[in-house]
Amino acid sequence: MIQPTEEDIALAGEYVLGLLDVAGNAMAEARIATDAAFAKEVEAWRVRLQPMLAGDVDPPDRLWDSIEKSIPPVAIQDLGLGKLAFWRTLTGMSVSAAVILGILFLQKPGIESAPTPAKPLIAALSNENRTTSLTASYDEISGRLIVLPVSLDTGKLYPELWIIPADGKARSLGIVDKSSPTAVIIPNDMREFLVSGGTLAITPERAGGAPDGKATGPVIASGKIARL
């Protein structure tokens, strides 16, 4: 087996230790996505360093209840496995949106074996100053919405995603990750809202999401859904 270069060994170690800047991180994640040997070295660093984090301590029982309340109710989906693997390939790493979209366009033709579905629905979410932005891509077959934060800062709060259909009422799609791709499985009764012309929006909310399904924070990013 070919040994990784010292350059790659150090880079993989820096990545796992969290020492790279934003650009360095994006570069490393692009390498992980495309270079199996480098990805293997990254995983090897995780395994090497993990003993530092060892030590089991039982958390208090109440913690599970608050975690369970924090996740949106979702129906169990039976997704096509090929489709799922495809999305996993794309979202297995927090690559910057540009890199992900690049891979999407490069790889998509070769991957689809099932009948080609209609073009995906996408949305670009931003605020007026364009200082906050996310992209979202929705696959109607799997009911899976992939949300990619490009620039998103909610401070100590959590970004909650909303769908606002034609009736103007916002419905929560749950909390998304601030810095990494989030795969949201849209519950069956909400899928009718994920259509061209609907609006996706983000508000900062406390841990667990907005109480009673009503947003408390200001809309910090929004965008209309459109067919790619």
Add this chain to the structure above:
Amino acid sequence: MVGHPSRLEISAHGDSTINCNKLWLGSYPKLMATDSGIVDLEAARRASLTEALLRTGKGDRSAFEAVYRATSAKLFGVCLRIFGDRNEAEEALQDAYITIWNRAATFEAGRASPISWLVTVTRNRAIDRLRSKGKAGFTSLDEASEIEDPSPLAEAQLMAIGDDKLLYSCIDGLDRRDAHFIKSAFLGGATYADIAACDGEPLGTVKSRIRRALVKLRTCMEGAS
């Protein structure tokens, strides 16, 4: 990535007195000898955790609960090592599991072990929180050192005894400052800027030094295994 302050801001934010001499004196978990027969148990545990995590990725809440029951003690241990404070560790753990729920669909069984994936997500979320609270760097590690030794150890951890000893003996073989920095970065979110400020060396010099130390650490660990 995006969402927490840039590295330079962190060092400016942290306690204005970064005490570089405060070495991390945290205790590593105590290890015991183990009997045979654990390998199969561990393989079964791993397979069922992989299955539960994959089902969580499809939105299965009961599978998610199974993941929680199987891993919450381990991941709470991770949060305690990073935060030291129980309340903060509880918040970090809650945050970590919400992230795990949201990102479970991105777990690929072929690329990483489920526990490695879960620990990585938890560690990274905890470090993000540490940074957003302005507590990242060298000093927070002193807080982490006050956690009492966790016990009893789960069988899963006993499996890792060899690796634990290897890591610690190889880290101890590094230059003392480099060893301390590697621990501080992994457990406390310390950055190159922090160490450059402490050592009064240019950033470039510090980076080359740590990169050499990482290569040395890997050589030591791979050579022994």
